[in-house]
Amino acid sequence: MNVRPYTAADADGLWELKRGFELGIGDETGGEDKGPKYEAKLTDDYREKWLAWVDDCVAENDHCVTVAVDDDGEVAGYVFVLPASLGFVWDAAVLNELFVAPEHRGTGVADDLMEAALTLARGMELPLDRIVLDVDRENDRAQAFYDRYGFEHWGEMVAREL
Structure with missing residues (x-):
């Protein structure tokens, strides 16, 4: 497994894992309405905006x-730590997402990605x-x-509809 910085050539593979991350959030946690909400947001427009971000x-x-x-050459996992300029959001480094494709779980890939994030x-x-x-x-x-x-645990996040 090669753990390295993301490049634009990884965009399709990263997006597929991002979809898996989002759909997993929707299906595995929260109420019955969470899954459909997360799935509905994964439009082509959202993909373009997310990859641009x-x-x-x-x-x-x-x-x-x-x-x-x-x-x-397939992207098997990723970790996304927000850049330092966004560190003031939580006054800390923010591990935004860490996700490993199901077929690569239990292989140490998540550990390698976590070590990269901590470094x-x-x-x-x-x-x-x-x-x-946020987990x-x-x-x-x-x-x-x-x-x-x-x-x-360091506080508790709460949310409400707009």
Whole structure:
């Protein structure tokens, strides 16, 4: 497995994993209406805007999106740490997303991606020396993974419809 910074050539593979990430959030956590809401947003327009945002983030720091690419050249996983300019959102480094394709889970790919994220975050100039992420309390697999890395609950996110 090759773990390296994302390039524009990875866009299709990254998008497919992003879809898997979003659909997993919708299906595996929350109420019955969460899945359809997440699926409905994954339009071609959303794809274009999201990939443009990825490009903007990568232009600021080429390591903020790291991909794991298998021997066939397929993107098997990714981690997305927001650039330091967005660190003031939570006064910390923000691990925006970490996702590994189901067929590559349990192979150490997530560990390699987490190490890349932590290395990047340690090099950032931040208000607090801390990395934060949002993980659903119902996502036991993710909870166990982050627990292994010493993540602890630090506040609670709440949301409401606009």
